[in-house]
Amino acid sequence: MRILFLAFQFPYPPVNGASIKTLSLIDYLRRSHEVRVVSLRRGALLPAQEAWAGSLGGIRTVALDKPRNTWSLLSSYAARVPLRIERNRSGEMARVVNAEMSSFLPEVLFVDGLSMAQYVPPGFHGLRFLHEHNAEYVIWQRQSEIETGPRRWVASREAARLRRYEASALHRFDVVFAVSEDDRLTLLDLGAGPDRVRILPNLPDRALLDTPAHVFEDTESVVLYFGTLSWQPNIEGLERILTSVFPEVRRRVPEARLVVAGVGASPLLRVRSFGVEWMIQSRCTGSLVCSSTRPAAAAAPA
Helix, strand or coil: CEEEEEECCCCCCCCCHHHHHHHHHHHHHHCCCEEEEEEEECCCCCHHHHHHHHHCCCCEEEECCCCCCHHHHHHHHHHCCCHHHHCCCCHHHHHHHHHHHHHHCCCEEEEECHHHHHHCCCCCCCEEEEECCCCHHHHHHHHHHHCCHHHHHHHHHHHHHHHHHHHHHHCCCCEEEECCHHHHHHHHHCCCCCCCEEECCCCCCHHHHHCCCCCHHHCCCEEEEEEECCCHHHHHHHHHHHHHHHHHHHHHCCCCEEEEEEECCCHHHHHCCCCEEEEEECCCCCCCCCCEECCCCCCCCC
């Protein structure tokens, strides 16, 4: 089948959870189908990225980098769309998608992320798939619960706006993929038809499906926290582990280790660690070769 794949970020190199998932989806679909990719990008492509795009026969990209600031928020109200949608809104992207529709004649539109749903042409009569990396409005809803003052009001308003937009978008797709059972139930609560919502778990390497499950009793006393450490939900989760969960674990299992791996951790976050091993990847530049650091573990809590 001919599949037009719409990506909200350039998926190579896979340096965060979203790009890892997107790249694995593209690789999987290309095994059995003819796939063309149209992607937003936040800056100029590096040579390694251009080489990867060339290996796929070329990827159409559109530069777009709207910051999350007051101006973008006001623009979103003027456009009557949530902030997340406004920050990914581009007239050039709409033109590129329409051009691909005319030249490629896809039978399937695979929309990778809610922010790309706005680019589905209303006259398209083929299959429409939406891959939800998250139940998006829930992220803003949770953010509103930890904010104070005007920021709490803004986050609460964005959660409500995004909830309405997300509920409306779900009905425009034949299949909606959620990443977990919790997200599936959330999307059903928004009104998605039960027969349309499927779970597509985050599995970057299909070979993992053939790996025998670990026997818990045979494993070491090590907890691995792996993720993009500049993303607010991940920061909040890690802070809770550092301040509440892991100290209790160490009290009961003194030899326990916590290994935190990822990219983008702030110095403040790392200062709060105790008995923690850090494996922090630097942001990729130039040749896309990244380095990792592993500072010595701090002293265990008293």
